[in-house]
Amino acid sequence: MPLIVPAILEKTKEGFLEKVSSVVKLPGLERIHVDFGDGSFIDNRLLDPSDMDTLNPAFTWEAHLMVKNPKDFLDYQICGFKTIIVHFEAYESKADLIRGLSEIKSMGFKTGAAINPDTEVGALNGVDADQYLVMSVVPGKQGQGFIPGTIERVAELKKLMPHVIIEVDGGVNETNIKSIKEAGADLICVGSALMKVPDMHQVYEKLLDEIM
Numbered sequence: 418m419p420l421i422v423p424a425i426l427e428k429t430k431e432g433f434l435e436k437v438s439s440v441v442k443l444p445g446l447e448r449i450h451v452d453f454g455d456g457s458f459i460d461n462r463l464l465d466p467s468d469m470d471t472l473n474p475a476f477t478w479e480a481h482l483m484v485k486n487p488k489d490f491l492d493y494q495i496c497g498f499k500t501i502i503v504h505f506e507a508y509e510s511k512a513d514l515i516r517g518l519s520e521i522k523s524m525g526f527k528t529g530a531a532i533n534p535d536t537e538v539g540a541l542n543g544v545d546a547d548q549y550l551v552m553s554v555v556p557g558k559q560g561q562g563f564i565p566g567t568i569e570r571v572a573e574l575k576k577l578m579p580h581v582i583i584e585v586d587g588g589v590n591e592t593n594i595k596s597i598k599e600a601g602a603d604l605i606c607v608g609s610a611l612m613k614v615p616d617m618h619q620v621y622e623k624l625l626d627e628i629m
Contacts, residue, residue, distance in 0.1 A: 419598050421624055422479070424586060424608040426452040426559045427464050436612060441473060443621050448477045450586070450606045451498075458485040458507050459557030466492035473497075479529065481586070482507070483556045487517065490524055502529030502550050502584075505540055518546055529584070531556075534564050538573045547582065548604065549574060553597075554587030559608040563588030568600045575601030591623050598628045 423440045427433040433451075440449060456462035463483075469492075472478045479500035480493050485507050493501055501521045508514040518528045530541060531550035541549055551574060553567035567585065574583055585597050586606035597605055607624060614620050 419603050419605050420448055422448045422450045422604050422606045423611050424450040424606040430468050433464050439617055450479050452481045455484040459483045461557050466496050469496045471497050500527040500529055502531050504531045505536055506533050538570050548584055549581055550584040550586055552587050553585055561588050563593050568596050571600035571602055594624055595627045
């Protein structure tokens, strides 16, 4: 069964802590996804890791860097992130991406390579990472609608790389999570469907029921 990974997108430390306080109470939670943005690769400038406190080590924290040409990963290490995900499109070339992933790995992180909806899945050929993130919305804002073609893209990536860990992020809810699972996703990020509802626990349980 794939893991549901709550996704937190926040501009302020206060907002981040408020969401974390709710998320960590979800039963059986293992992993939490945190979005970062530089205001260049995406329009929004999000919470900076240098403003964060040490993260709860009971969970596996992954940092999703929607950042152009990311270079400095030390603050993420200090916070306690275990995985760093960077975007194929954030680098000048595939060679630069591969070098970036190598640097991330050398610091002891697990690595993730993400692709935007308009990037061909085949672009990940020859890119060695611990997981591969298929964006199912244009990155940078929560609350967008799921792009239906993502299902085919996940299935294509699974066929291309049968043994890799595939993650999906953006627009996930009760109506599409089962199809995402069946396409081959191992990690399924859920943002606004969890963060912008009155009862997070109830929605979480319904999402779990859909993928069991």
